Amino acid sequence: MIKIWGRRDGSNVVKAMWAVGELGIEYDRIDWGGKFGGNDDPEYRAKNPNGRLPTLEEEDGFILYESGPIVRYLCAKHSMGNLCPDTLKGRAEADKWMDWSSLNLANFNGVFLDQFFRLSKDQRDPVKVDAAIEAATKMYDILESHLADRPYLCGDKFTMADIPAGSLTYRWMTWPDSIPSHPNVKAWYDRLAARPAYQKHVAQANNKRE
Ligand SMILES: N[C@@H](CCC(=O)N[C@@H](CS)C(=O)NCC(=O)O)C(=O)O
Incomplete structure (x- = not known):
């Protein structure tokens, strides 16, 4: 199952989560940042050196930050020719x-x-x-x-x-x-x-x- 690090009301987290919802992927979203803190946690910084949200983590250890690339990656992986145009x-x-x-x-x-x-x-x-x-x-x-x-x-x-x-x-x-x-x-x-x-x-x- 993929993990998305980020509080659900972050505008960039919202983007990634909307894509996840459209794609019907199983996910574990971890409340992070904002009032939940954790952005300066060294383990989190190792995943996302910006200490920002969202961060995507896949089961094989693949990690991606930046909401736009996360949306593009997930749509290309799970919905090529549909949510991700294939031309x-x-x-x-x-x-x-x-x-x-x-x-x-x-x-x-x-x-x-x-x-x-x-x-x-x-x-x-x-x-x-x-x-x-x-x-x-x-x-x-x-x-x-x-x-x-x-x-x-x-x-x-x-x-x-x-x-x-x-x-x-x-x-x-x-x-x-x-x-x-x-x-x-x-x-x-x-x-x-x-x-x-x-x-x-x-x-x-x-x-x-x-
Ligand atoms: N360009 C980045 C911006 C990331 C960003 O600034 N995220 C905000 C939340 S939407 C953040 O991490 N704020 C600090 C916090 O919420 O703790 C992206 O699109 O992912």
């Missing part, structure tokens, strides 16, 4: 969206977490919140155009390309205040949110705003 161009396209999402959609998540979970109401900075919304809106404008004539990022089928973007969009879509409307993004998000693995590993794993 060179198809795979490059999926890689593009995975990297694009991790680079461009994560900041909003970070600001949301800082402002609404880590700081008290009177410590919140509306300027930072507004700047994060403005920057994210430009990125969702790009997704909005891309999703105008396809249901998923790589076309007709759900693939690994949707995993980083879809998991990072959870907070955007559950943002309680008004955010600019992106109907194509909303329709895509609703398709993802209807997936049992999304419900279990993304929606239920993300801690809720007070």
Whole structure:
């Protein structure tokens, strides 16, 4: 059985776990990092010198850190031609969206977490919140155009390309205040949110705003 080291609500852990859920792989997820600690444990550092989450460990001793590569590896191993596109161009396209999402959609998540979970109401900075919304809106404008004539990022089928973007969009879509409307993004998000693995590993794993 594979092991995934990482607390279930870490945004990068969520990505890996959603892939694990989609693939139906048996797993043992070990609560690690955050309030559970352990990142500086020498044995853990030997597996992941960054002391970050998630880390994948397979029974034969194979170890992999970095959430994007974990998603790619598991999808290529267990779902080639389905979650992992099996053409060179198809795979490059999926890689593009995975990297694009991790680079461009994560900041909003970070600001949301800082402002609404880590700081008290009177410590919140509306300027930072507004700047994060403005920057994210430009990125969702790009997704909005891309999703105008396809249901998923790589076309007709759900693939690994949707995993980083879809998991990072959870907070955007559950943002309680008004955010600019992106109907194509909303329709895509609703398709993802209807997936049992999304419900279990993304929606239920993300801690809720007070
Ligand atoms: N680029 C890394 C980033 C890993 C990362 O920063 N993970 C966060 C959790 S999402 C972490 O380890 N934070 C420290 C902690 O939770 O203890 C990846 O995608 O896996």
